[in-house]
Amino acid sequence: xxxxxxxxxxxxxxxxxxxxxxxxxxxxxxxxxxxxxxxxxxxxxxxxxxxxxxxxxxxxxxxxxxxxxxxxxxxxxxxxxxxxxxxxxxxxxxxxxxxxxxxxxxxxxxxxxxxxxxxxxxxxxxxxxxxxxxxxxxxxxxxxxxxxxxxxxxxxxxxxxxxxxxxxxxxxxxxxxxxxxxxxxxxxxxxxxxxxxxxxxxxxxxxxxxxxxxxxxxxxxxxxxxxxxxxxxxxxxxxxxxxxxxxxxxxxxxxxxxxxxxxxxxxxxxxxxxxxxxxxxxxxxxxxxxxxxxx
Amino acid sequence: xxxxxxxxxxxxxxxxxxxxxxxxxxxxxxxxxxxxxxxxxxxxxxxxxxxxxxxxxxxxxxxxxxxxxxxxxxxxxxxxxxxxxxxxxxxxxxxxxxxxxxxxxxxxxxxxxxxxxxxxxxxxxxxxxxxxxxxxxxxxxxxxxxxxxxxxxxxxxxxxxxxxxxxxxxxxxxxxxxxxxxxxxxxxxxxxxxxxxxxxxxxxxxxxxxxxxxxxxxxxxxxxxxxxxxxxxxxxxxxxxxxxxxxxxxxxxxxxxxxxxxxxxxxxxxxxxxxxxxxxxxxxxxxxxxxxxxx
Numbered sequence: 001x002x003x004x005x006x007x008x009x010x011x012x013x014x015x016x017x018x019x020x021x022x023x024x025x026x027x028x029x030x031x032x033x034x035x036x037x038x039x040x041x042x043x044x045x046x047x048x049x050x051x052x053x054x055x056x057x058x059x060x061x062x063x064x065x066x067x068x069x070x071x072x073x074x075x076x077x078x079x080x081x082x083x084x085x086x087x088x089x090x091x092x093x094x095x096x097x098x099x100x101x102x103x104x105x106x107x108x109x110x111x112x113x114x115x116x117x118x119x120x121x122x123x124x125x126x127x128x129x130x131x132x133x134x135x136x137x138x139x140x141x142x143x144x145x146x147x148x149x150x151x152x153x154x155x156x157x158x159x160x161x162x163x164x165x166x167x168x169x170x171x172x173x174x175x176x177x178x179x180x181x182x183x184x185x186x187x188x189x190x191x192x193x194x195x196x197x198x199x200x201x202x203x204x205x206x207x208x209x210x211x212x213x214x215x216x217x218x219x220x221x222x223x224x225x226x227x228x229x230x231x232x233x234x235x236x237x238x239x240x241x242x243x244x245x246x247x248x249x250x251x252x253x254x255x256x257x258x259x260x261x262x263x264x265x266x267x268x269x270x271x272x273x274x275x276x277x278x279x280x281x282x283x284x285x286x287x288x289x290x291x292x293x294x295x
Numbered sequence: 296x297x298x299x300x301x302x303x304x305x306x307x308x309x310x311x312x313x314x315x316x317x318x319x320x321x322x323x324x325x326x327x328x329x330x331x332x333x334x335x336x337x338x339x340x341x342x343x344x345x346x347x348x349x350x351x352x353x354x355x356x357x358x359x360x361x362x363x364x365x366x367x368x369x370x371x372x373x374x375x376x377x378x379x380x381x382x383x384x385x386x387x388x389x390x391x392x393x394x395x396x397x398x399x400x401x402x403x404x405x406x407x408x409x410x411x412x413x414x415x416x417x418x419x420x421x422x423x424x425x426x427x428x429x430x431x432x433x434x435x436x437x438x439x440x441x442x443x444x445x446x447x448x449x450x451x452x453x454x455x456x457x458x459x460x461x462x463x464x465x466x467x468x469x470x471x472x473x474x475x476x477x478x479x480x481x482x483x484x485x486x487x488x489x490x491x492x493x494x495x496x497x498x499x500x501x502x503x504x505x506x507x508x509x510x511x512x513x514x515x516x517x518x519x520x521x522x523x524x525x526x527x528x529x530x531x532x533x534x535x536x537x538x539x540x541x542x543x544x545x546x547x548x549x550x551x552x553x554x555x556x557x558x559x560x561x562x563x564x565x566x567x568x569x570x571x572x573x574x575x576x577x578x579x580x581x582x583x584x585x586x587x588x589x590x
Contacts, residue, residue: 030448035455039447086413091405110386111458114409118381118416119447125420126442129435136435140424143438147421152334152414153325160330163406 005285012056012282016049016073023074027123038108038116043081045099048293050218050286051076051189057282058193058207065196068135071127072142072192078124079150080185082117087159089113121150128192142192149188154180162246169247178219179212186218187211194276202275209272210283214290217265220258221291223248227255229295262291300580307351307577311344311368318369322418333403333411338376340394343588345513345581346371346484352577353488353502360491363430366422367437367487373419374445375480380412382454416445423487437490444483449475457541464542473514474507481513482506489571497570504567505578509585512560515553516586518543522550524590557586 020043028036052073059065065072088095088103089110095103105113129143148154158181167173190211194203227250249258269287270280277283315338323331347368354360360367383390383398384405390398400408424438443449453476462468485506489499522545544553564582565575572578 027447030452032447032452032455032459034459035447035452082413086409089409091409112455114381114384114386115451115455115458117413118377119451121413121416122442122446122451124442126439126446129424129438129442131435133432137428137431140426140431140435140438143424143435144421147417147419147424151417151421152322152327152330156410156414156417157325157327157330160327160407160410163410164327164329 003281003285005282005289008282008285009053009289012053013049015056016052016077017044017046019052019070019074020044020077023127031119034108034112035115035119038104038112039120041107042085042098042104042116043078043120045101047077047099049077050290051080051185054186054189054211054283054286055193055196057286058190058199058276059197061277061281061283062194062197062199062203065193065198068131068138068142069193069196071131071139072146072196073189075124075128075142075146076185076189076192078120078127079146079155082120082124083150083155083159083185085113085117085120092159092163138195138198142195145188145191145195149184154184154188155182158182158184167247169252171249171252174247174249174252175216178216182219182222183212183215186215190214199276206272206275210269210276210287213265213269213272214287217262217269217287218290220249220262220265221293223250224255224258224262225293225295259291266291298576298580300577300584303577303580304348304584307348308344310351311347311372312339312341314347314365314369315339315372318422326414329403329407330410330414333399333407334415336402337380337393337399337411338373338415340396342372342394344372345585346375346480349481349484349506349578349581350488350491352581353485353494353571354492356572356576356578357489357492357494357498360488360493363426363433363437364488364491366426366434367441367491368484370419370423370437370441371480371484371487373415373422374441374450377412377415377419378445378450378454378480380408380415384408387454387458433490433493437487440483440486440490444479449479449483450477453477453479462542464547466544466547469542469544469547470511473511477514477517478507478510481510485509494571501567501570505564505571505582508560508564508567509582512557512564512582513585515544515557515560516588518545519550519553519557520588520590554586561586 024040024043055073055076056069059069084098085104087093088098089105096106097103104116125143128146129139131139158177161177162181187208190207191204194207266287270284273283319335319338350368350371351364354364379393380399382388383393384400391401392398399411420438423441424434426434453472456472457476482503485502486499489502561582565579568578
């Protein structure tokens, strides 16, 4: 019998919501109220929570990672949220709408949006590094992994490729861009779950290959949805990529080839993850979900 | 005989320059060229290097902290540099000039400046967290300390207080603002040096009290220089605080009282640091320098 993601996912997402709300409460005690409000507005607005769900699912598949995995999960979502806030800024993509609501800078102004992003990025590292003495080696490894994935050679580097004036309309460039811009952080989510649970080198390698394939599949599916969905479904404007002169998989290789490529990647991810999850469970189902979702 | 800071400081600063250049070289290997250039422009432009010099001076006073202290020093300067790049943005202070050169966004544009700042902040945590197994517990502690100082309840929180529309012209508010905006990171520099060298709880406490006093003295001296110096000396416009409607120590408590307060704080710092440096050396001299400098 296939694993029932539809019953499992809402529970996993609610767990993430609770963890994020608790940590935001702790932060608020030492944060100016206006800043805490701007941070919470974007952090606690729902969303798919794919990255933290992946951290927890990998840790759970390996016997659980306790509070270290939970801190890693929250850190991933903080970093993802900061990247959305900064990407939406007028100087970047200049987006007014995100998940069906006005973007952070439309509500709090540009200065506060920049600072809310900066604070979420910084506090992510506090979440991941702070803990009891026995946890510190794993936490330091997770911190280095996270910084590498989010930094100049990862997510930020990918955003630089994305705003470059001379982006070539080539599949290889697109793959590299997405590997950095979204792939690196998704891959890190998988690896952090393994590190938090003290998994083997083999498990870490499986997380790497699964995360790499799923990250790219997820992004191709995003590009496809941007072409085939409605603004109402997505909670953000559609055909935004095209309007911004951004190259997408459907534009570069065609819609059908994009869908085929995404499905091949999903199969590769499911194959890789068998080391960690021998019987298909949440991780295999999340790979399917990454391309079958409707928003 | 008094310690000769004038002969010592250039060597300490050159050591920092070499460390930063080496780390930037390493980063460049995995960073898109345009991003690496924007990061280097602001990171490798000289400056006083107060924070990294403090990290290394504390570690050296306690027997040295090796590469862990050096990584901590570089991380501090990366975070300081990112904060300057973001503070200078049009949406924030809108400054065109920094250390006598055009600000990052004037050269590379707003989007790249935001991303260069984001990348410097992120890579700071990579520098501090990445290392050999034996170093990981100290590195995790340093990471948590750094994130706490730079985050919502530290530097970013201070910047939020600084851009607030309703800043009261009260000494207490100013002290709190500066404690967060510049003090937290200076204090963290001192504590990171102790953590890197494996110093005692007593040394950590001395670093805390020294850093707290020096950080505030340094900021009061900055406010005083803004009133009494010339743009040529400072490498940035003077009376900028007044023009921006920003409250300063001289404006709130008067010029003479500001100078007196700064000197009292320096004495307090020198008293506290005797635990770490029984014979006056670089740390005592740096406390004097924090208010006696001319830029």
